[in-house]
Amino acid sequence: xxxxxxxxxxxxxxxxxxxxxxxxxxxxxxxxxxxxxxxxxxxxxxxxxxxxxxxxxxxxxxxxxxxxxxxxxxxxxxxxxxxxxxxxxxxxxxxxxxxxxxxxxxxxxxxxxxxxxxxxxxxxxxxxxxxxxxxxxxxxxxxxxxxxxxxxxxxxxxxxxxxxx
Numbered sequence: 001x002x003x004x005x006x007x008x009x010x011x012x013x014x015x016x017x018x019x020x021x022x023x024x025x026x027x028x029x030x031x032x033x034x035x036x037x038x039x040x041x042x043x044x045x046x047x048x049x050x051x052x053x054x055x056x057x058x059x060x061x062x063x064x065x066x067x068x069x070x071x072x073x074x075x076x077x078x079x080x081x082x083x084x085x086x087x088x089x090x091x092x093x094x095x096x097x098x099x100x101x102x103x104x105x106x107x108x109x110x111x112x113x114x115x116x117x118x119x120x121x122x123x124x125x126x127x128x129x130x131x132x133x134x135x136x137x138x139x140x141x142x143x144x145x146x147x148x149x150x151x152x153x154x155x156x157x158x159x160x161x162x163x164x165x
Contacts, residue, residue, distance in 0.1 A: 004093035004164045006055035016044070016062050023058070030056075033153045034082035039067035040113060047086050053156045055089050069113045074145040077138070081149045084114055084134050085157040091127050092164030103127065127165035131158065 013019050023046050027035055030050050038045040044062040049055050070080050087110055094102045107130060111123035115130065118137040124130035142148055 004055075004089065004096055004160060006057055006090065006093060008057045008059065011058050011060050013060070016060055020044070020060075027058075032056075033156055034086060036079065036082055036086070039083065040109070042066075049082075049086055049089065049153065049157065051156065053089060053160050055086065055093070067113075070117045072117050072141055072145075074147045077141055077145060077147055078149050080114060080118075081138060082153060084110075084138075085153045085161075087114070088127060088131060088134075088161045089157050089164075091130075092161045095127060096164045127161060131161060131165075 011019075024035055027046075027048055030048065032048040032050050033053070035046065035048045038047050038057075041059075042063065044060040044064050046058040046060075047055065048058075070076060070083070072080065087106070091103055091106055091110075094106075107125070107127070108123045110130060111120060115124065115133055115137070118134070118141055120133045120137055124133055138149065
Protein backbone atom coordinates (compact mmCIF):
# COMPACT_ATOMS: atom_id res chain seq x y z
CA UNK A 1 0.00 0.00 0.00
CA UNK A 2 1.28 3.49 -0.83
CA UNK A 3 -0.05 7.04 -0.84
CA UNK A 4 -0.83 6.52 -4.54
CA UNK A 5 -2.69 3.24 -4.07
CA UNK A 6 -6.17 3.22 -5.49
CA UNK A 7 -9.38 2.19 -3.82
CA UNK A 8 -10.82 -0.90 -5.48
CA UNK A 9 -14.42 -1.89 -4.89
CA UNK A 10 -16.13 -4.96 -6.29
CA UNK A 11 -19.75 -4.05 -6.95
CA UNK A 12 -22.37 -6.77 -7.12
CA UNK A 13 -25.68 -6.11 -8.81
CA UNK A 14 -28.32 -8.24 -10.41
CA UNK A 15 -29.14 -5.48 -12.91
CA UNK A 16 -25.94 -4.00 -14.34
CA UNK A 17 -27.75 -2.59 -17.37
CA UNK A 18 -29.97 -0.47 -15.15
CA UNK A 19 -27.16 0.61 -12.82
CA UNK A 20 -24.50 1.50 -15.40
CA UNK A 21 -26.14 4.64 -16.85
CA UNK A 22 -26.94 5.88 -13.32
CA UNK A 23 -23.33 5.69 -12.05
CA UNK A 24 -22.26 9.20 -13.11
CA UNK A 25 -25.08 10.69 -11.04
CA UNK A 26 -24.54 8.30 -8.14
CA UNK A 27 -20.84 9.26 -7.77
CA UNK A 28 -21.49 13.00 -8.19
CA UNK A 29 -21.42 13.64 -4.40
CA UNK A 30 -17.78 12.47 -4.39
CA UNK A 31 -16.89 15.44 -6.61
CA UNK A 32 -14.84 13.44 -9.12
CA UNK A 33 -12.33 15.32 -11.24
CA UNK A 34 -12.89 12.62 -13.83
CA UNK A 35 -15.24 9.65 -13.98
CA UNK A 36 -15.28 7.22 -16.87
CA UNK A 37 -15.55 3.60 -17.93
CA UNK A 38 -12.22 1.85 -18.37
CA UNK A 39 -11.97 1.22 -22.11
CA UNK A 40 -9.22 -1.41 -21.79
CA UNK A 41 -10.14 -3.72 -18.92
CA UNK A 42 -11.35 -7.28 -19.34
CA UNK A 43 -14.28 -6.52 -17.03
CA UNK A 44 -16.40 -3.37 -16.75
CA UNK A 45 -14.80 -0.88 -14.38
CA UNK A 46 -15.93 2.65 -13.59
CA UNK A 47 -12.89 4.75 -12.71
CA UNK A 48 -12.86 8.00 -10.74
CA UNK A 49 -10.22 10.41 -9.60
CA UNK A 50 -11.21 12.54 -6.64
CA UNK A 51 -9.27 15.32 -4.93
CA UNK A 52 -6.08 14.36 -3.21
CA UNK A 53 -5.70 12.83 -5.80
CA UNK A 54 -7.20 9.42 -5.09
CA UNK A 55 -8.14 6.87 -7.71
CA UNK A 56 -11.29 4.82 -7.14
CA UNK A 57 -12.29 1.80 -9.19
CA UNK A 58 -15.76 0.26 -9.13
CA UNK A 59 -15.45 -3.18 -10.75
CA UNK A 60 -18.35 -5.24 -12.03
CA UNK A 61 -18.34 -8.90 -13.05
CA UNK A 62 -19.37 -7.93 -16.56
CA UNK A 63 -16.95 -8.96 -19.29
CA UNK A 64 -16.05 -6.54 -22.04
CA UNK A 65 -13.94 -6.41 -25.15
CA UNK A 66 -10.93 -4.11 -25.16
CA UNK A 67 -11.72 -0.88 -26.98
CA UNK A 68 -9.70 0.08 -30.05
CA UNK A 69 -7.11 2.86 -29.81
CA UNK A 70 -8.48 6.34 -29.28
CA UNK A 71 -9.68 8.31 -32.25
CA UNK A 72 -8.59 11.89 -31.69
CA UNK A 73 -11.34 14.40 -32.38
CA UNK A 74 -12.60 17.62 -30.88
CA UNK A 75 -15.19 15.59 -28.94
CA UNK A 76 -12.86 12.83 -27.69
CA UNK A 77 -9.86 14.94 -26.63
CA UNK A 78 -11.28 15.85 -23.17
CA UNK A 79 -12.13 12.19 -22.46
CA UNK A 80 -8.74 11.11 -23.76
CA UNK A 81 -7.16 13.61 -21.34
CA UNK A 82 -9.08 12.04 -18.45
CA UNK A 83 -7.92 8.59 -19.51
CA UNK A 84 -4.30 9.73 -19.74
CA UNK A 85 -4.18 11.24 -16.24
CA UNK A 86 -6.03 8.27 -14.76
CA UNK A 87 -3.54 5.91 -16.40
CA UNK A 88 -0.52 8.02 -15.38
CA UNK A 89 -1.66 8.01 -11.75
CA UNK A 90 -2.17 4.24 -11.87
CA UNK A 91 1.31 3.78 -13.39
CA UNK A 92 2.88 5.95 -10.68
CA UNK A 93 1.22 3.76 -8.04
CA UNK A 94 2.87 0.71 -9.65
CA UNK A 95 6.24 2.46 -9.88
CA UNK A 96 6.38 3.27 -6.15
CA UNK A 97 5.78 -0.43 -5.46
CA UNK A 98 8.69 -1.35 -7.79
CA UNK A 99 6.44 -3.08 -10.32
CA UNK A 100 8.76 -2.01 -13.13
CA UNK A 101 7.71 -4.72 -15.61
CA UNK A 102 4.03 -3.75 -15.21
CA UNK A 103 4.99 -0.11 -15.82
CA UNK A 104 7.06 -1.00 -18.91
CA UNK A 105 4.25 -3.15 -20.38
CA UNK A 106 1.63 -0.49 -19.75
CA UNK A 107 3.76 2.30 -21.22
CA UNK A 108 3.84 0.27 -24.46
CA UNK A 109 0.08 -0.28 -24.20
CA UNK A 110 -0.43 3.43 -23.49
CA UNK A 111 1.49 4.21 -26.66
CA UNK A 112 -0.66 1.87 -28.76
CA UNK A 113 -3.98 3.09 -27.41
CA UNK A 114 -3.46 6.74 -26.52
CA UNK A 115 -0.09 8.34 -27.26
CA UNK A 116 0.35 6.87 -30.74
CA UNK A 117 -3.03 8.09 -32.00
CA UNK A 118 -2.08 11.56 -30.76
CA UNK A 119 1.14 11.44 -32.79
CA UNK A 120 3.85 10.24 -30.40
CA UNK A 121 6.28 8.27 -32.56
CA UNK A 122 7.61 5.69 -30.10
CA UNK A 123 6.67 4.26 -26.71
CA UNK A 124 7.92 6.27 -23.74
CA UNK A 125 10.63 4.71 -21.58
CA UNK A 126 9.37 6.21 -18.34
CA UNK A 127 6.30 7.80 -16.83
CA UNK A 128 8.02 11.19 -16.97
CA UNK A 129 8.67 10.66 -20.71
CA UNK A 130 4.99 9.74 -21.17
CA UNK A 131 3.85 12.91 -19.41
CA UNK A 132 6.23 15.12 -21.42
CA UNK A 133 5.22 13.50 -24.72
CA UNK A 134 1.53 13.67 -23.85
CA UNK A 135 1.61 17.34 -22.94
CA UNK A 136 3.30 18.23 -26.22
CA UNK A 137 0.87 16.30 -28.41
CA UNK A 138 -2.19 17.28 -26.39
CA UNK A 139 -1.29 20.95 -26.74
CA UNK A 140 -0.76 20.51 -30.48
CA UNK A 141 -4.09 18.64 -30.78
CA UNK A 142 -5.87 21.48 -28.97
CA UNK A 143 -4.58 23.95 -31.55
CA UNK A 144 -5.32 21.65 -34.49
CA UNK A 145 -8.84 20.83 -33.25
CA UNK A 146 -9.67 24.29 -31.86
CA UNK A 147 -10.56 22.93 -28.41
CA UNK A 148 -9.17 23.56 -24.93
CA UNK A 149 -9.03 20.74 -22.40
CA UNK A 150 -9.60 21.91 -18.80
CA UNK A 151 -6.42 21.72 -16.72
CA UNK A 152 -7.93 20.98 -13.29
CA UNK A 153 -7.24 17.24 -13.54
CA UNK A 154 -3.67 17.83 -14.71
CA UNK A 155 -3.04 20.31 -11.85
CA UNK A 156 -4.27 17.77 -9.31
CA UNK A 157 -2.68 14.61 -10.70
CA UNK A 158 0.60 15.74 -12.28
CA UNK A 159 2.43 16.52 -8.97
CA UNK A 160 1.42 13.13 -7.53
CA UNK A 161 2.59 11.37 -10.69
CA UNK A 162 5.91 13.25 -10.56
CA UNK A 163 6.43 12.21 -6.93
CA UNK A 164 5.67 8.60 -7.75
CA UNK A 165 7.53 8.41 -11.04
